[in-house]
Amino acid sequence: MSFERIPILTMGEFLLVTIQGEMHDTLATTLQRELTARVATQGARGVLLDISGLSMVDSFMGRMVSTIASITRMMDAETVVVGMQPAVAITLVEMGLTLPGVLTAMNVERGMELLRGRLGFAREDSNDYGESERDAIDF
Amino acid sequence: MTTVSRNETLSISEEIDVVMARNKVRLFAKEAGLGLVDETKLITAASELTRNMLLYANGGTISIEHVSVAETAGVRIRFEDCGPGIVDLALAMTDGYSSNNGLGLGLPGARRLVDEFQINTKKGEGTVIVVTKWKR
């Protein structure tokens, strides 16, 4: 159990974390630490936290997600939570845990679009905007 | 009259037991025929209350029962610890209150997630919380 890890994949300027199975507290804390370290060393601009494999999220995990989002934002990276199951969303809202300030998307692809869009706006300011595929997205 | 047709007792003493408790509650919820949303709510409430036992009372005991009244089935979970008790219960039940730098949503959130919520606590003796979720 103690060697258990959640893999963090690099996808261009983003990091993808797929959380699956049972999440316990030590694992959640380790992830928080490793992820923020990776954002710092790789200069990642965004983090995709795929929780589609989680059948429940309690306040400890909710707090972990909010903390990751706050820390990455301080380090100039956005965190998007992707794939939250409907029953999990309903439960979180009823608990009063609404994850303020955390971006969400239906799936990894949409999450990447969201991140690219936000980065795109940031780059437009610095005149360095070069992503044309964004215009071709079909809504 | 409420009938108890099956029950199981778990001893909670370390973090991994929270996962075990959630899995057991999931089994009971499925057996009782709870829908996915209600199952998720009950497991989440159980996760919060089990974690509280560990954090604030050094662990305790959980018993999970399959209950039924007339034609309605449900799951009842009893969380019992011999910890310090909750000194100011009204405060502890308030959204956002935490003595531990937590989100303070465990107790009030768990209460909202279940159909019945009873709490008994005594300073220096411990805390007993009983929650029930009925099949709709």
Ligand SMILES: Nc1ncnc2c1ncn2[C@@H]1O[C@H](COP(=O)(O)OP(=O)(O)O)[C@@H](O)[C@H]1O
């Ligand atoms: N089993 C318990 N024994 C003693 N104190 C408890 C117990 N459960 C909860 N508490 C107290 O109630 C407070 C609120 O609990 P909760 O709503 O779960 O929020 P959090 O765990 O985030 O602090 C805790 O901070 C703690 O002081």
Ligand SMILES: [Mg+2]
């Ligand atoms: Mg708590």
